[in-house]
Amino acid sequence: xxxxxxxxxxxxxxxxxxxxxxxxxxxxxxxxxxxxxxxxxxxxxxxxxxxxxxxxxxxxxxxxxxxxxxxxxxxxxxxxxxxxxxxxxxxxxxxxxxxxxxxxxxxxxxxxxxxxxxxxxxxxxxxxxxxxxxxxxxxxxxxxxxxxxxxxxxxxxxxxxxxxxxxxxxxxxxxxxxxxxxxxxxxxxxxxxxxxxxxxxxxxxxxxxxxxxxxxxxxxxxxxxxxxxxxxxxxxxxxxxxxxxxxxxxxxxxxxxxxxxxxxxxxxxxxxxxxxxxxxxxxxxxxxxxxxxxxxxxxxxxxxxxxxxxxxxxxxxxxxxxxxxxxxxxxxxxxxxxxxxxxxxxxxxxxxxxxxxxxxxxxxxxxxxxxxxxxxxxxxxxxxxxxxxxxxxxxxxxxxxxxxxxxxxxxxxxxxxxxxxxxxxxxxxxxxxxxxxxxxxxxxxxxxxxxxxxxxxxxxxxxxxxxxxxxxxxxxxxxxxxxxxxxxxxxxxxxxxxxxxxxxxxxxxxxxxxxxxxxxxxxxxxxxxxxxxxxxxxxxxxxxxxxxxxxxxxxxxxxxxxxxxxxxxxxxxxxxxxxxxxxxxxxxxxxxxxxxxxxxxxxxxxxxxxxxxxxxxxxxxxxxx
Amino acid sequence: xxxxxxxxxxxxxxxxxxxxxxxxxxxxxxxxxxxxxxxxxxxxxxxxxxxxxxxxxxxxxxxxxxxxxxxxxxxxxxxxxxxxxxxxxxxxxxxxxxxxxxxxxxxxxxxxxxxxxxxxxxxxxxxxxxxxxxxxxxxxxxxxxxxxxxxxxxxxxxxxxxxxxxxxxxxxxxxxxxxxxxxxxxxxxxxxxxxxxxxxxxxxxxxxxxxxxxxxxxxxxxxxxxxxxxxxxxxxxxxxxxxxxxxxxxxxxxxxxxxxxxxxxxxxxxxxxxxxxxxxxxxxxxxxxxxxxxxxxxxxxxxxxxxxxxxxx
Numbered sequence: 031x032x033x034x035x036x037x038x039x040x041x042x043x044x045x046x047x048x049x050x051x052x053x054x055x056x057x058x059x060x061x062x063x064x065x066x067x068x069x070x071x072x073x074x075x076x077x078x079x080x081x082x083x084x085x086x087x088x089x090x091x092x093x094x095x096x097x098x099x100x101x102x103x104x105x106x107x108x109x110x111x112x113x114x115x116x117x118x119x120x121x122x123x124x125x126x127x128x129x130x131x132x133x134x135x136x137x138x139x140x141x142x143x144x145x146x147x148x149x150x151x152x153x154x155x156x157x158x159x160x161x162x163x164x165x166x167x168x169x170x171x172x173x174x175x176x177x178x179x180x181x182x183x184x185x186x187x188x189x190x191x192x193x194x195x196x197x198x199x200x201x202x203x204x205x206x207x208x209x210x211x212x213x214x215x216x217x218x219x220x221x222x223x224x225x226x227x228x229x230x231x232x233x234x235x236x237x238x239x240x241x242x243x244x245x246x247x248x249x250x251x252x253x254x255x256x257x258x259x260x261x262x263x264x265x266x267x268x269x270x271x272x273x274x275x276x277x278x279x280x281x282x283x284x285x286x287x288x289x290x291x292x293x294x295x296x297x298x299x300x301x302x303x304x305x306x307x308x309x310x311x312x313x314x315x316x317x318x319x320x321x322x323x324x325x326x327x328x329x330x331x332x333x334x335x336x337x338x339x340x341x342x343x344x345x346x347x348x349x350x351x352x353x354x355x356x357x358x359x360x361x362x363x364x365x366x367x368x369x370x371x372x373x374x375x376x377x378x379x380x381x382x383x384x385x386x387x388x389x390x391x392x393x394x395x396x397x398x399x400x401x402x403x404x405x406x407x408x409x410x411x412x413x414x415x416x417x418x419x420x421x422x423x424x425x426x427x428x429x430x431x432x433x434x435x436x437x438x439x440x441x442x443x444x445x446x447x448x449x450x451x452x453x454x455x456x457x458x459x460x461x462x463x464x465x466x467x468x469x470x471x472x473x474x475x476x477x478x479x480x481x482x483x484x485x486x487x488x489x490x491x492x493x494x495x496x497x498x499x500x501x502x503x504x505x506x507x508x509x510x511x512x513x514x515x516x517x518x519x520x521x522x523x524x525x526x527x528x529x530x531x532x533x534x535x536x537x538x539x540x541x542x543x544x545x546x547x548x549x550x551x552x553x554x555x556x557x558x559x560x561x562x563x564x565x566x567x568x569x570x571x572x573x574x575x576x577x578x579x580x581x582x583x584x585x586x587x588x589x590x591x592x593x594x595x596x597x598x599x600x601x602x603x604x605x606x607x608x609x610x611x612x613x614x615x616x617x618x619x620x621x622x623x624x625x626x627x628x629x630x631x632x633x634x635x636x637x638x639x640x641x642x643x644x645x646x647x648x649x650x651x652x653x654x655x
Numbered sequence: 656x657x658x659x660x661x662x663x664x665x666x667x668x669x670x671x672x673x674x675x676x677x678x679x680x681x682x683x684x685x686x687x688x689x690x691x692x693x694x695x696x697x698x699x700x701x702x703x704x705x706x707x708x709x710x711x712x713x714x715x716x717x718x719x720x721x722x723x724x725x726x727x728x729x730x731x732x733x734x735x736x737x738x739x740x741x742x743x744x745x746x747x748x749x750x751x752x753x754x755x756x757x758x759x760x761x762x763x764x765x766x767x768x769x770x771x772x773x774x775x776x777x778x779x780x781x782x783x784x785x786x787x788x789x790x791x792x793x794x795x796x797x798x799x800x801x802x803x804x805x806x807x808x809x810x811x812x813x814x815x816x817x818x819x820x821x822x823x824x825x826x827x828x829x830x831x832x833x834x835x836x837x838x839x840x841x842x843x844x845x846x847x848x849x850x851x852x853x854x855x856x857x858x859x860x861x862x863x864x865x866x867x868x869x870x871x872x873x874x875x876x877x878x879x880x881x882x883x884x885x886x887x888x889x890x891x892x893x894x895x896x897x898x899x900x901x902x903x904x905x906x907x908x909x910x911x912x913x914x915x916x917x918x919x920x921x922x923x924x925x926x927x928x929x930x931x932x933x934x935x936x937x938x939x940x941x942x943x944x945x946x947x948x949x950x951x952x953x954x955x956x957x958x959x960x961x962x963x964x965x966x967x968x
C-alpha cells in the first residue's frame with residue numbers, strides 16, 4: 031500500500047447540528063480528519079455514536095432537520111458543502127460508492143444480478159456492448175466462482191456473503207475515489223466475514239481506493255485499517271494509526287471498548303463494565319464538555335466543562351482532559367477471572383440421547399416429493415447442574431435446532447430428550463410439563479420476546495401466571511418482581527415501565543429475569559448478546575456469570591462468537607452441518623483445536639494482537655461453494 | 656453454500672439490530688405534517704359520529720314533529736329558507752306532509768343501531784375465527800380460510816337479499832344479515848395480523864411457560880390485534896349504514912311504520928320531479944355519516960398503531 035499525500039476527503043472542524051423541536055444539538059461535534067488516496071479509515075463506535083450519521087454527512091443524505099453549522103469538508107479538492115444537492119447526488123455511485131450493511135435487502139429481489147449490474151453500468155455510461163464483459167470482469171475480481179451463472183440469479187438464490195461480494199464488485203466498477211462501507215460484514219458469519227473483508231482489502235489495494243470502514247469492532251478495524259477514528263456520542267474521541275490505537279489506547283472510552291470484548295487467547299480477565307449507557311441525541315445538549323465524562327472512571331469536575339484535544343508526534347490524537355490519560359483504570363481492566371470450576375458428574379439436568387431432527391419439505395404440485403434436511407444428526411449431550419456449556423458454529427449449523435429440541439419446541443425425529451432424568455419425548459403430559467419448567471429460554475431478540483403491552487413487573491413475573499401454578503396475589507407478585515429486578519440489575523423505577531421505554535441492554539435483562547422467575551435448573555441462551563453493543567454485552571456476560579454462581583443454574587449458550595463462549599463456558603461443542611465436529615473443555619479446544627473447521631473458526635476472529643496478520647491469507651483464496 | 660431460506664427458522668443472528676439502532680438513535684422522527692392531517696381526520700370523524708349519535712339518542716326531544724304525522728295541508732313544502740317554506744318544517748315535508756327533519760332524526764336511530772350492533776357482531780364473530788385460525792394454523796387455519804373464501808365468492812348484495820327474504824323484515828334481521836355477510840372482512844384482515852403476532856418470540860415464551868391456549872389468545876394476541884379490530888369496526892359501521900339504507904330502499908329492511916333513511920329515499924323517489932329536498936337530505940345524511948365513520952377509522956388506524964407512536968423515554 032503506497033501512502034499518498036493526495037487527500038481524498040478532509041473534514042475540518044465539521045459540526046452537524048440537529049434541530050430537535052426548537053432545541054439545537056450538535057449531533058456530530060468538531061470533526062477533524064483527512065483521508066489520503068489508498069488509505070483505509072476505520073470509524074469505530076457503539077450504536078448511537080454517530081458513525082452512520084458521518085456516512086450520511088459524507089454522502090450528502092442527511093435526514094431533515096440536520097445541518098452543517100460550521101467547518102469545511104473537501105472531497106478531491108472540491109468543497110462538498112458548497113456543491114448543490116443535485117450535483118452531490120451525481121457523485122454518489124460514481125465518485126463515492128457505498129457498501130451497505132444488509133446485502134440481502136440492498137439488492138432488488140425482483141431483479142437478477144445482471145439487471146442490477148446493467149442499470150449501474152448504464153448510469154456509469156458504459157456502452158451497452160461492453161456491459162456484459164465489464165460485469166463479468168468485476169464479478170470475477172471478487173472471486174465469485176461462476177460469474178456467468180451468477181448474473182442469471184436472483185438475490186434470494188445467493189448467500190449473504192455472495193450478495194455482499196456482488197455489491198463490492200458493483201462499488202468498485204465505478205472506480206470510485208472514496209468508498210464508504212457501513213458495517214459491511216455485521217450481518218455475516220465470522221468465516222464469511224473473513225472472506226468478504228479480505229476481498230474488500232484486496233480490491234482496495236488494487237484500485238488504491240480511499241475507504242471509510244464503519245464498524246463496531248475495534249479489533250477488526252485495527253487489523254484492516256490504516257487509521258482508526260473512535261467515536262462516542264458524536265465526538266471523535268481518539269484518532270490515530272490503527273495499531274497504535276489498539277495497542278496503546280489513550281482515551282478511557284477506547285480502553286473500555288478494547289477491554290470490554292473478551293479475548294480468545296491469553297489469561298482470562300474479568301470484563302470491566304462501564305456504568306450507564308451512551309446518551310441519546312436529546313441528552314447531548316446537557317453535556318457541553320466531554321460527553322463521556324458521566325461514564326468515565328477517571329473523570330474530574332473540569333471534564334464536564336471543557337474538552338481538550340492533544341496530539342502525539344505520530345498523529346495519535348485524543349480528545350480528553352489530562353486527568354483521564356493516567357490510566358488509573360488499567361488495574362480494573364486487567365482484573366483476573368478465575369477459571370470456571372469443573373462440575374462433578376452428578377445426574378445431568380438435561381440430556382439429549384442420540385436425538386436427531388429432520389425437517390421434511392414437500393415439493394411438486396401435490397407434495398408428492400418428500401425431501402429431508404438433517405438439521406441435527408444423531409446428537410448426544412449432557413448438561414450438569416451449574417455447568418455452562420457453549421455451542422458454536424456458523425448459522426445453519428444446527429445449533430439453534432439443538433436448543434429447540436431441548437425446549438420441546440421441536441420433537442426429535444429419532445432419539446430421546448431427558449430433562450432432570452424424565453423422558454420428555456415419551457412421558458405423560460403432566461410429567462412433561464413438570465420437567466419443562468426446569469428449562470427456560472432467553473431469546474435472541476429482546477424486542478420481539480417481550481410483549482410491548484405488558485409492564486416490566488408483569489413481564490418479570492409472567493411465569494407465575496402459568497397454568498398449573500396456584501394464583502398469586504398482587505403483593506406477592508410485586509415482591510417477586512422486586513427480587514428479580516435487583517437480581518438482574520434493573521433500575522428501581524423500571525417496574526411500571528413498558529418495554530419500549532427500555533434500552534436494548536435493559537430489555538435483555540428483563541428477558542433474563544423472566545427466565546429466572548420459574549427458578550429453572552437450566553437456561554438456554556440463543557445468541558443473546560449478538561444484538562448488543564460491546565459495553566452492554568460485557569454487562570450481560572458478567573450478569574450471567576454472577577447468576578450462575580449465586581443460583582447454581584446451568585447454561586447452554588449458543589453463539590457464533592467464540593470469545594463470548596470462552597468467557598462464560600467451561601465446555602464447548604463445535605457444530606457444523608448438524609454434527610458435532612469437536613468438543614471438550616473450552617480452554618483445550620480453543621488453544622489446541624484438533625478439527626480443521628475449529629481452526630478455521632478460530633482464525634476467523636481478529637486477534638487482540640495487531641501484529642498478527644488478519645484476515646488470514648489463505649481465507650482470501652478460499653471460494654464459496 | 657447452503658441456501659439460507661431452506662435452512663432453519665430463526666437461526667440467523669440479528670446483529671443488524673445494533674446498527675439500525677445507530678440510525679434510529681440519531682434520526683429524527685418523520686415529518687409531522689402528514690401526522691397532523693391524520694389526527695384531523697380522527698377528530699373530524701369522531702365529531703361527526705358523535706353528532707349523529709347525539710341526534711339519534713335525543714331524537715324525541717329534538718324532533719319538532721312525530722316522524723309519522725301526516726299533514727296533508729303541507730305536502731311537499733320546500734325547506735324553510737326557500738320561497739314557500741314554512742318555519743314549522745325546517746327541512747320541508749314529503750309527499751304525505753311528514754316533516755323531513757323529524758324523519759331524518761328518527762332515521763338516524765335505525766342507522767346507528769344497525770351500524771353499531773352489526774359491526775360489533777361481525778367484528779366479534781370474524782375476529783374470533785380469525786384468532787383461532789391465525790393462532791393454531793395448520794388444518795384449523797385451512798378450514799376457516801376455505802370457509803371465508805367460499806363465503807366471499809357469493810355476491811354480497813345477493814346474499815343479503817336472500818337472507819332478508821328468508822328471514823323476513825325487521826331491524827334484528829337486517830343486523831343478522833349484515834353480520835352474516837360481513838364477518839369475512841374482519842376474519843381475513845385480523846387473521847393476517849394474528850399470524851404476524853404469532854411469530855413473535857413472546858408468544859413462544861408464553862407457550863414455553865405453559866400458558867393455556869385460551870390465555871395466550873386473550874392475553875398475548877388479542878391486545879396486539881385489538882387496535883386493528885377497532886379500526887375495522889369503525890369502517891364497518893359505515894358499510895353497515897350503506898347496506899341498511901340499500902335494504903330499506905328496496906323495502907326489505909324495516910316495517911313500513913318505522914322511519915329509516917333508505918325508506919325516505921324510496922318515498923321521495925316518486926315525487927322527485929316536484930321536490931328534490933325529500934331526496935337530497937337523507938342522501939346527505941348517509942354520505943356525511945358514512946364519511947364520518949371512514950374518517951374515524953382512518954384516524955384510529957394511525958392513532959392506535961404503536962409503530963407510528965413516538966417513543967417515550
